[in-house]
Amino acid sequence: MHGKTSWINATSLTLGFAFFYLPLLILVVFSFNDGRLVTVWTGFSLRWYAEVLQNDEMLEAAWNTVRIAALSSTMAVILGSFAAITLVRMGRFWGRTLFAGMIFAPLVMPVVITGLSLLLLFVALDIQRGFWTIVIAHTTFNLALSAVVIASRLVSFDRSLEEAAYDLGASSFATFTQVTLPIISPAVVSAWLLSFTYSMDDLVIAAFTAGPGSTTLPMKLYSSVRLGVSPEINALSTILISVVALGICIAAYVDFRRDKNT
């Protein structure tokens, strides 16, 4: 469906994107403000960036979060690929409906429930809470996310490619590594990126499953946000927004290059 852009469509697009971008724009602009207030402009300064980069607690929380995100998304894409292949390629097996439900439900389940239930599991099993319990919690959510992303790629590709490999005498292992894996690899990459972003962003599940000494960046951010606005948070937010923007631009560029080559 396509056609002329009428004035009403142009207006809704303009207002819509302004709504999405203005708050972030204001946030970014005031991170460069010299004064303490984040609503009154007093002059250009980079002092809040210097403060953020000297805040050791913040940096430690950020490093924690990156490690948790990298570990949990790597585990999640491996397990998620297994789950996606199971759901799309294995046909019926005992418990398939239950399995599909367990993959689907975490994606929409309110995080307060997921967080609380995992915490109670760790307490019941007498597991010390900390870095690894957050990794497990995030892997669980990201497994579901990765499985759905990879499954949608598997559904849309031509199964006869795998059958052709079998017919030409390839073993099931060779078919998997030489046909199936290359086909799902773009989905695996985007599943990893999505999982990483989710893990970097999650406050609620991390807050429930964290222990002493395993504070993550969102938890740190949350406790400072509760104290009110401050230019330091604006500076930190601007850094994080730039990282996401850069990531999206790289992903879009890679995608564009691939489309051009094929």
Added chain:
Amino acid sequence: MNLRWLRRLFIAIPFFWMLLFFLVPFAFVLKISLSDAARARPPFTPQLGLEDGWSGLIDRLRQFDLESYVWISGDSLYVTSILNSLKIASVSTLLCLVFGYFVAYGMVRAPRRWRTPMLLALILPFWTSFLIRIYAWIGILKNEGFLNNLLLGLGVIDEPLIIMNTTTAVYIGIVYSYSTLMIFPLYASLERMDGTLLEAAEDLGCSRLSAFWQITFPLSLPGILAGCFLVFIPAMGEFVIPDILGGTQTVMIGKTMWIEFFSNRDWPVASALAILLLLILIGPILLFQRHHERHLGKI
């Protein structure tokens, strides 16, 4: 032979992971919700379980009650938070639908070369940290914030609008952070639509508006439904938005649960609230899964 084992392994590893870390934990939530609150570590005494052997279990079963649930139904705070969550989630789903429909429709109607940049432009704020997006609104909405300064400066209002720490701020926060989840499925279903249907309607003398209501709208229903589930279900249990933008007067079930758990350390009541929230949402979640399988292929 090895194919069979590979197959079993492929199924078993993610299956047991999800069983252990997603499904089994709910049993513990249920168990704790039936326990009694206590000053201990962890802060509850179980009513079910074999810690003291079978005779201990039987002793405790004699005194078994639904303390947390009775407590919840008797206290207006909990009832209000459940009703309030239902109201806020429904209204904001509707707001997201109206706003999202305008944007998605505009995107589909825009020149083709704009579409990829626009989709990317939608993804960027959506991938930005949830907390940051909510935080950005504090500076705008508070009494001496950006919006009030602007409106006062323009002479539109004489005294600052009080939006921060009200339900209105919560609505703005939810629409801001969840409407992307509405736009994507709407865009997908509008994009798939066959444009010749509209041309045929126009040729047959149908006005643009009635062509919209009779053709475009019904054909986008799968997208509308998916978007509504995607917004309503997580909005029901939302914690961050009512906590940061809603102030003390906006009570929602997710926030009440958080306070019971972290501030009051009443684990049984927090668990009971989680069970109630789950009971409310299990229907929508199952319906959504069925809808998803029917319209977007098997997962």
